[in-house]
Every structure is written in structure tokens, then in C-alpha cells.
Amino acid sequence: MGGGFQGAVLGRDGGAMKQMLLPFWLGLGGTLGSGIQPFPWIHVSDLAGIIAHALEPPADTPSPSAQVLNGVAPALNTNYEFTKELGRLLRRPTIFPVPGFVMNALLGSERAVVLTQGQKVIPKRTLEAGFQYKYPDLTSALKEIVGS
Template sequence: MRVLVGGGTGFVGGALTQLLRSRGHEVTHVSRHLGPDRISWDELARSGLPPCDAAVNLAGENVLNPLRRWDDPFRRVVVTSRVATTKTLAKAIAEAERPPHAWVLVTGVGVVLGKGGGAVSQMLWPFRLGLGGPVGSGLQPFPWIHVRDVAGVVCHALETEGVHGVLNGVSPASPSTSNADFARELGSALGRPALLPLPSWAVRGVFGAERAVMLLEGQRVAPKRTLESGYCFVYPDLPSALRDIVS
């Protein structure tokens, strides 16, 4: 297939691009950055959809960027980066003479784990130094997924006839994984203790009260329809996912 990927130069987009190309598909990115096999969002809005069999939108500013204050300008960036790109792509699809037969929008997945990026990249050094531990009480659910499985679910949705609706992007083990479980397993994978909790007040101080809720309360999510659609997870359990990441 010829697959158009919005936000394809990011962490998840890189994994998806690699997987799609390994399976013989052609990939074109819609990106703010110029380069080979890329078009800009302005070009997409101006010239319309290039010939493609499938389209994916992964674009979106990282909500939990610790370097950005949770103020009105950043809130607008978070919303616009998702809504505006989706509207642009949806409009181009609606106006295309030959619209793609598959259209995937990635709007919410678990904490994405993987080498060279994602949530673990910010956690590794404290944990390597023995300074890691649960966030807040540690009892809150910790929905997670390996980046290879995010890419795998999207690829599965593009390639499989009859897959539609919402597919939750979390591992099968997510519903039974707490934040403390994750901290313990990451420490074990690194051969380090993981006993120092990050106090709730510190989380609120860094991320602000609204964003802190995501980390301190969590959300219990299961991939029921994802599994029913026939997708087989590469990393269904946390120990195997973390061993891959820290190896």
C-alpha cells in the first residue's frame, strides 16, 4: 500500500514507518520538517491528498512535556496540534477523487515504552542511579504499551479487512498493572532498587494540577476489541517489554 502518515517523524511514527516499509508498503510523511518522502501540512491543505491507499495521523504535541508549563499558550498548542492536523487530513480525504480505503487516527494510547524515546527515556537515569520509585501512592493504574505494538496495532488496522471502530492501544497486562508494579519491574530489569516514591506535591509542582491527574490517578484500560480484531501483541507483559528496552 501507499500510506500517508501525519506526524511520522516522531517516536511512534518512526516505529510505524519502519514496520510498514519492512512489510513492503510505501510511506510518505506529512511533517513540519522538509525531507525526502515528505510533504508539509500547508502543501496538503493547498494541493490536496497525494495518491495513497491508507492514511494515519499521529501528530500531536506531548501533553506531559516537563519542559513546558501547563498554561493557556501550551494548552492551545496541545489542542491545535491534534485538531488542526486532523481537520486538514480529513478535509483532504473528503475532497479526494480516490480517497484511501483505510483511515486511522491515533488519539489515545497508554504510556508508550521503547528504546530511544517515549516515557522510559526520561526515567532511565534516575532508576539506573537507584533513585527511581512509584509516583504518588503507586496504587493507580498504569496503562502501557510497547512502541512496537503501537505500530503493530496501526499496521494491523490498515491491513486487515473489516477492522473498524476504537482499538485501545494498551497491552493485555495493563488492567492489572499499577504504577508501583511498573517501578518495581523497571528497577528489576536494571538490577536496581526502586523504592523512592515521587511525592504527589512534586508531581503537581512540575506538571501542574490538571496534568498531574494523569500520573496520580491513572486510568484502567483493556484492549478487548484490539484482541478481538485478531491482533497478537509482540510484548503482552511488562517484564519482556522492559527487557527489550534496557538490553
């Protein structure tokens, strides 16, 4: 999978969710910047599955595929959609947007740009390779993580 794009990894015990849950539980969760930017994500179980799938040789060849697979869910969500769905499942308000300058101060401008501008990524080759997602949509992934 080297060279592929990996979205924000969502899981119960770490990754991006670990940093996000506390502000949301406190009712301080909000969109990052404008919120209209793409927010590519993947459930940690699916990321592990993609890695395992990439290491399995196709039936007609003896060695693993050398193609690059993007580690993102097939759902295309914005930061606003992600924020609102997480707030809904946690039953918490999401009314406090985090301005870009705050993101720059907290994360540094290079990391903040990734979150405030986003990148639209489609897992075309991952799907073509026959990978079956356990959590292809945001609601199913977040429900598994927050236990709703």
C-alpha cells in the same frame, strides 16, 4: 485508531522510558504517588503493529475497519508493579516515592493527575480484532528495552 486510549509508550529510544531511565539508573526511581493506580503501557513496536493492523482491511471487506482500538498492552499493571519490575531489571533500588505535590510542580496538575490517578484500560477490541502482541507482559517489554 482515533478516539482510542494510548498508554505510556515504552521504547528504547524515546517515549516515556527516556524520561524514566535516568532517575532509575541513579537509584532514585520510585512509585508515583500511592503507586496503586493503574499504569497502562504499550511497547512502541506493538503500538506500530496495532496501527498497521487497523489499516489492514479484514479478509471479507475491501476497506479498513473503522473501529476504535486502544493502544495498550493486555497486561493490567499498577504503577507500583511497573516501578518494581523496572528497578529489578536495572538492578537498582526503588525506594523513593515521588509525592503527588512534586508531580504537580514538575508536570502541572492536569498531566500529574494522569500519572498519579491512572486509568484502567483493557484492549478488548484490539484483541477481538486479532492483533497479536509481541510484548504482552511487562517483563518481556522491559527486558527488550533495557537489554536484560
